Amino acid sequence: MEVIPHNESIISLLLLRSDSEEILVDGSVDLFTIIRTLAPLDLVVGSVHYSIPANKLLFIGPGIAIKVIQATSEAGYRITFPDSFFDRSSKDAEILYSRLFFDYNTKMQVVNAIRPPEEVRHVLDVRAPLFARKSKALYDAAMKNHIESLLLEGLLGLPEVPDAYPTDQLSDRNLVNSFIVMLHRCYKKEHTVHFYANALHVTPRKLSRACQATYEQTAKEIILETLGKRAVNFIQSSTLSISQIAFELGFTDESNFRRFLKKQTGKTALSFRTP
Numbered sequence: 001m002e003v004i005p006h007n008e009s010i011i012s013l014l015l016l017r018s019d020s021e022e023i024l025v026d027g028s029v030d031l032f033t034i035i036r037t038l039a040p041l042d043l044v045v046g047s048v049h050y051s052i053p054a055n056k057l058l059f060i061g062p063g064i065a066i067k068v069i070q071a072t073s074e075a076g077y078r079i080t081f082p083d084s085f086f087d088r089s090s091k092d093a094e095i096l097y098s099r100l101f102f103d104y105n106t107k108m109q110v111v112n113a114i115r116p117p118e119e120v121r122h123v124l125d126v127r128a129p130l131f132a133r134k135s136k137a138l139y140d141a142a143m144k145n146h147i148e149s150l151l152l153e154g155l156l157g158l159p160e161v162p163d164a165y166p167t168d169q170l171s172d173r174n175l176v177n178s179f180i181v182m183l184h185r186c187y188k189k190e191h192t193v194h195f196y197a198n199a200l201h202v203t204p205r206k207l208s209r210a211c212q213a214t215y216e217q218t219a220k221e222i223i224l225e226t227l228g229k230r231a232v233n234f235i236q237s238s239t240l241s242i243s244q245i246a247f248e249l250g251f252t253d254e255s256n257f258r259r260f261l262k263k264q265t266g267k268t269a270l271s272f273r274t275p
Helices: 090-096 117-134 136-157 172-186 193-199 204-215 219-237 242-248 254-265
Strands: 012-016 022-025 032-037 041-045 048-052 056-060 066-071 076-081 108-112
Touching (some): 022 076, 032 136, 048 108, 076 136, 108 136, 193 219, 219 242
């Protein structure tokens, strides 16, 4: 595996060149992952093994471990980024929290790549390092542009099925999966168990019991933990003020946000900001 230099950018670009097993993404890290295969690639996503042909785009949401089992020479590229890098508008959120990254039926979406391999190599092997040597700002801008084009390719390749949640005879696991998908889409505006339970057509008690049985956490604890992680990601990777971040995450008052973060993490909001 070869990491492309990127001047401390929060975007990570990895060229897959290894014939041995390697962890691409730690499941404890909340990163969005896009993989562009140039050659066949065997990998494990979550606990499921996949054999992926060449010229595919893979989209994997945050919190899911990814491990390469076997990769041929120059098998492809892996790009990871946090939502705080890309999530700047309602349109960004609509794309990031679509079925592309969050689908209760699967942990990974696989679509046909549109761009030819030669174009991909030129963008990532030639242009990206040139921008990185200039400045982090130029690299980030160039990579965001490339990521946007990959997301649009992915949305174009997704099958057209109703983007709905299952509501009939859900098992605890499926109910919680649907809750997690919805939470990642709506956590900025909706912080209550009642909202998610109502949307999933179950009682708050049933949802919390399912979460407890699956993750040994209540639904409220999962909501607060997710919100806390997203808050830390925002503080660490964005230039927004603490007040702006509080507003982005659905808090009407900055002091309430600071108290929430202190209670969740034991640290002050500013302690997460890199000098």
